[in-house]
Amino acid sequence: MTISAFNPPARVLLGPGPSEVPARVLLAMAKPTIGHMDPAFIGMMEEVKTLLQYAFQTTNAATLPISAPGSAGMEACLANLIEPGDKVAVCRNGVFGGRMGDIVERLGGVPLWVDNAFGEAVDPDKLADALKKTRDVRLVAFVHAETSTGVLSDARAIAEVAHRFGALVLADTVTAIGGVPLYVDKWELDVAYAGTQKCLSCPPGLAPLTLSERALHRIRNRRDKPRTWFLDLSLLLGYWGTGKRVYHHTAPINLLYGLHEALRMLEEEGIENAWQRHRRIHEALVVGLEPLGLGISVAPDIRLPQLNSVSIPAGVDDAQVRARLLEEWGIEIGGGLGELAGRIWRIGLMGQGSNIRNVTLCLDALKVALGTALIEKDLDAKAVPT
Amino acid sequence: MTISAFNPPARVLLGPGPSEVPARVLLAMAKPTIGHMDPAFIGMMEEVKTLLQYAFQTTNAATLPISAPGSAGMEACLANLIEPGDKVAVCRNGVFGGRMGDIVERLGGVPLWVDNAFGEAVDPDKLADALKKTRDVRLVAFVHAETSTGVLSDARAIAEVAHRFGALVLADTVTAIGGVPLYVDKWELDVAYAGTQKCLSCPPGLAPLTLSERALHRIRNRRDKPRTWFLDLSLLLGYWGTGKRVYHHTAPINLLYGLHEALRMLEEEGIENAWQRHRRIHEALVVGLEPLGLGISVAPDIRLPQLNSVSIPAGVDDAQVRARLLEEWGIEIGGGLGELAGRIWRIGLMGQGSNIRNVTLCLDALKVALGTALIEKDLDAKAVPT
Numbered sequence: 136m137t138i139s140a141f142n143p144p145a146r147v148l149l150g151p152g153p154s155e156v157p158a159r160v161l162l163a164m165a166k167p168t169i170g171h172m173d174p175a176f177i178g179m180m181e182e183v184k185t186l187l188q189y190a191f192q193t194t195n196a197a198t199l200p201i202s203a204p205g206s207a208g209m210e211a212c213l214a215n216l217i218e219p220g221d222k223v224a225v226c227r228n229g230v231f232g233g234r235m236g237d238i239v240e241r242l243g244g245v246p247l248w249v250d251n252a253f254g255e256a257v258d259p260d261k262l263a264d265a266l267k268k269t270r271d272v273r274l275v276a277f278v279h280a281e282t283s284t285g286v287l288s289d290a291r292a293i294a295e296v297a298h299r300f301g302a303l304v305l306a307d308t309v310t311a312i313g314g315v316p317l318y319v320d321k322w323e324l325d326v327a328y329a330g331t332q333k334c335l336s337c338p339p340g341l342a343p344l345t346l347s348e349r350a351l352h353r354i355r356n357r358r359d360k361p362r363t364w365f366l367d368l369s370l371l372l373g374y375w376g377t378g379k380r381v382y383h384h385t386a387p388i389n390l391l392y393g394l395h396e397a398l399r400m401l402e403e404e405g406i407e408n409a410w411q412r413h414r415r416i417h418e419a420l421v422v423g424l425e426p427l428g429l430g431i432s433v434a435p436d437i438r439l440p441q442l443n444s445v446s447i448p449a450g451v452d453d454a455q456v457r458a459r460l461l462e463e464w465g466i467e468i469g470g471g472l473g474e475l476a477g478r479i480w481r482i483g484l485m486g487q488g489s490n491i492r493n494v495t496l497c498l499d500a501l502k503v504a505l506g507t508a509l510i511e512k513d514l515d516a517k518a519v520p521t
Numbered sequence: 522m523t524i525s526a527f528n529p530p531a532r533v534l535l536g537p538g539p540s541e542v543p544a545r546v547l548l549a550m551a552k553p554t555i556g557h558m559d560p561a562f563i564g565m566m567e568e569v570k571t572l573l574q575y576a577f578q579t580t581n582a583a584t585l586p587i588s589a590p591g592s593a594g595m596e597a598c599l600a601n602l603i604e605p606g607d608k609v610a611v612c613r614n615g616v617f618g619g620r621m622g623d624i625v626e627r628l629g630g631v632p633l634w635v636d637n638a639f640g641e642a643v644d645p646d647k648l649a650d651a652l653k654k655t656r657d658v659r660l661v662a663f664v665h666a667e668t669s670t671g672v673l674s675d676a677r678a679i680a681e682v683a684h685r686f687g688a689l690v691l692a693d694t695v696t697a698i699g700g701v702p703l704y705v706d707k708w709e710l711d712v713a714y715a716g717t718q719k720c721l722s723c724p725p726g727l728a729p730l731t732l733s734e735r736a737l738h739r740i741r742n743r744r745d746k747p748r749t750w751f752l753d754l755s756l757l758l759g760y761w762g763t764g765k766r767v768y769h770h771t772a773p774i775n776l777l778y779g780l781h782e783a784l785r786m787l788e789e790e791g792i793e794n795a796w797q798r799h800r801r802i803h804e805a806l807v808v809g810l811e812p813l814g815l816g817i818s819v820a821p822d823i824r825l826p827q828l829n830s831v832s833i834p835a836g837v838d839d840a841q842v843r844a845r846l847l848e849e850w851g852i853e854i855g856g857g858l859g860e861l862a863g864r865i866w867r868i869g870l871m872g873q874g875s876n877i878r879n880v881t882l883c884l885d886a887l888k889v890a891l892g893t894a895l896i897e898k899d900l901d902a903k904a905v906p907t
Contacts, residue, residue: 136575136788138568141781143555153774156554164775165551168542168724169529170853182524189522202726203589203751206770210751238750332771338554340588340726340773362748364624365589365596382858384592385718387726388539389550390776395527402522467556472768 205330208342219243285444336486591716594728605629671830722872
């Protein structure tokens with residue numbers, strides 16, 4: 136067996152995540168590993184919590200990163216908040232809403248689907264209608280920034296409807312955090328979880344989450360333990376708490392070094408500045424796409440600046456263009472997921488990757504790749520049949 | 522808010538894990554992040570699987586790392602193998618056996634406890650007696666190397682008993698892998714999971730696991746989906762499989778770079794050589810402890826070479842000695858867990874940290890710290906009562 140050292144090829148990450156990780160964050164992860172119960176490490180954990188409160192715009196004491204990727208954050212929130220038989224309104228306007236419903240069912244919950252088409256935002260009025268018809272819904276779950284479609288939903292309005300009907304509200308902010316305005320406290324989001332590998336510019340592997348007092352109250356009053364030990368938030372809060380820490384699992388030390396540094400960068404820039412930058416860079420992309428005959432597939436008022444869904448023109452081979460960008464330019468963009476496969480590209484301008492260099496580079500590469508694709512199509516059409 | 526860059530203090534990691542991570546592995550993690558569906562990354566995933574097969578000494582195709590720490594590996598195996606109502610024999614001779622039983626209960630399984638005292642090995646005869654009395658046990662779970670006590674159990678004998686009674690066998694090899702002989706195929710272990718932060722010399726955050734055909738057959742024939750989406754092995758095998766990969770979650774790219782490099786180091790040394798090194802270095806520690814009046818609390822034939830349980834002499838303040846080692850020497854050793862708290866120290870000589878430099882350093886530090894502790898005790902005794 137001869138397996139060589141792995142040297143990743145040069146890539147420009149303009150897909151749906153992971154996004155470009157700055158050298159500062161990469162180098163932070165290469166600092167020596169220390170013990171997960173070391174007083175110095177525990178001090179750093181406190182700082183990570185404080186920085187995450189800033190990223191979520193919350194004062195929730197129960198704000199911490201789960202030791203696994205964003206989808207484990209989704210499962211952690213649902214597994215702790217839902218008890219068997221609970222009705223959960225699941226707003227589905229993309230792949231990730233569907234995943235939430237899958238988890239609700241596995242946990243013995245009863246999903247009440249509130250559907251909007253892929254590419255539309257969650258409609259708060261539709262949610263209100265559903266909650267009017269079905270009583271005793273305990274939780275409303277929705278995706279703030281749908282990574283599969285590039286659509287932003289109105290988190291504040293959804294939370295307001297949920298509360299009007301006595302339900303708690305859970306927001307998937309995996310792609311939202313750091314890229315678009317997100318105010319957990321002001322909007323009264325009871326629970327939110329996120330990912331690190333999108334607008335926080337950190338490698339994947341951690342899922343920050345935050346729980347309001349209302350959510351904690353529900354967790355404390357469960358009839359039974361959650362069906363998971365690894366994601367049992369009562370145990371995790373004992374490990375991440377401010378009192379005497381109770382050993383739970385071994386935290387991913389070096390990944391947390393990286394998150395600490397990435398969150399410091401967000402705080403240095405200022406979160407409002409980061410939101411505005413994502414908006415400005417998105418607008419530059421849209422302006423540049425037009426002369427290429429390309430447009431965003433999502434209506435202007437609900438577009439995600441950090442994840443741009445571009446309609447693939449008729450006759451253009453999705454996979455071929457993406458392969459060309461990757462192989463010739465080292466540029467990764469995303470294809471469509473689920474029913475949008477082959478119909479859209481997803482261009483991510485996330486975190487530190489949201490900058491003008493990446494916009495112009497992406498436009499240049501698309502211009503060449505599309506031009507070549509159209510020329511080849513033309514040649515095919517003219518070819519003499521054999 | 523002013524939060525400075527985190528610079529970990531200089532530490533020598535001689536506790537129960539994480540262990541020392543070589544610079545090669547730290548630097549591998551600092552290589553640029555690429556996409557988790559990038560062909561180059563997928564090639565690396567294949568190499569990680571091959572290297573893990575070597576570490577587990579198996580040809581199981583279903584060998585992959587879970588994207589979360591070792592305890593998530595435990596939960597993944599149990600959540601996929603157990604269905605509600607299943608009887609599971611849980612061998613408990615330390616904290617981690619107890620944890621397995623907790624998870625079995627959360628999953629709706631029925632634990633049949635097979636207890637040995639903390640500090641003893643699992644007794645295969647006791648297991649056989651239990652399986653004789655209680656019929657239809659579907660799974661036997663045990664810890665190969667108990668991290669809480671420093672005890673090695675006879676995995677081959679336990680597997681033989683389990684199979685005699687028609688049960689599958691699940692081994693926790695978190696601390697075992699890379700440090701003591703482990704032959705998944707030869708010993709017919711149906712399922713095993715491990716951690717990266719012990720004898721593999723990698724930071725925490727991943728849980729390698731391996732599943733035999735018998736285990737896969739049981740998973741394929743479940744009545745219902747597992748109660749977890751994140752740890753659903755059927756979905757994970759689709760993501761890590763050799764055919765067309767199905768997107769599941771975003772793998773922790775940079776941690777996997779680290780694991781790849783750490784496993785390469787294991788393969789370069791040769792796994793038998795690594796096992797022998799752990800044994801030799803352990804013997805050097807034992808010889809050096811004796812003149813200090815210190816001894817291993819575990820019987821010679823069941824001692825873990827990579828995790829040495831040292832009895833704390835009467836009158837010595839556990840916490841004070843460990844604090845002194847940490848603050849004055851930068852050395853981390855472990856205290857006892859559960860009922861062994863205050864009664865033992867756990868000295869880890871794991872992975873690349875298993876070397877003669879660490880043995881002599883640890884002995885010197887203990888000599889000074891113990892001498893000081895005894896002098897202070899003496900002074901206290903002589904002090905004139907006020």
